[in-house]
Amino acid sequence: MKKNTGFIFYGAIIAFSLIFIFSAISLNENYYAGVVNQPLIITIGACMIGLAFFELYKRTFEKRHAISTAILCSISVIFLIVVFPSYNYTEAGEQLMNEYENEGHQVALEEVTTPSFVGNEQPTLFISRYYVHSVTIEDEDDSYFYFVDPSSGETLRLETFDE
Structure with missing residues (x-):
């Protein structure tokens, strides 16, 4: 050359x-x-x-x-x-909404200040964080926070303690 x-x-x-x-x-x-x-x-x-x-x-x-x-x-x-994971942040939120809508609930995603969070375990070797989504069930007027695994789409509802 x-x-x-x-x-x-x-x-x-x-x-x-x-x-x-x-x-x-x-x-x-x-x-x-x-x-x-x-x-x-x-x-x-x-x-x-x-x-x-x-x-x-x-x-x-x-x-x-x-x-x-x-x-x-x-x-x-x-x-x-x-x-890069199978689900981006928006797709993970849509999947979470579809789970609730399939059960017949009216739901809305609320914006969270921290869209990803480090859990106790890493989802995979190269992915170090979970997506965080806040879901409001309009029928029941309840809000829940979820961790969503970016690679598999698995969801985990977080327990919150209201005062």
């Missing part, structure tokens, strides 16, 4: 890695309420950036290194797609 091509290729890898980090963090915060471990996202992106800087520092630009770097970037994107 020519030196000029190598600089362009690894410069593109650095730009790709930065876009990867910022878009994955934005996706995690905006659609998944921050349930995916962010250090994982940053570590994957930092490894790609470090590899690109190392190749720029060496200035040998071997074709096999470029191919392995491209494969690593592709695998990183696929890995991150697999790591």
Whole structure:
């Protein structure tokens, strides 16, 4: 690989890695309420950036290194797609509402100040938090809080103590 091509290729890898980090963090915060471990996202992106800087520092630009770097970037994107949970925050709330509506109740989701919360256990290896939803049953005028597992959609009603 020519030196000029190598600089362009690894410069593109650095730009790709930065876009990867910022878009994955934005996706995690905006659609998944921050349930995916962010250090994982940053570590994957930092490894790609470090590899690109190392190749720029060496200035040998071997074709096999470029191919392995491209494969690593592709695998990183696929890995991150697999790591994100099955349900985003909105889908988990809709599933919770459907459970109550199937029982014949009128329900409404209320906004909570903390959309995700760390439980006693991690849902999976890479997902560290549970979604939190507040459900108001309009028929009974009762409110309940639920943990929803982002990966499986399982719900757990939390006990609240009213004074």
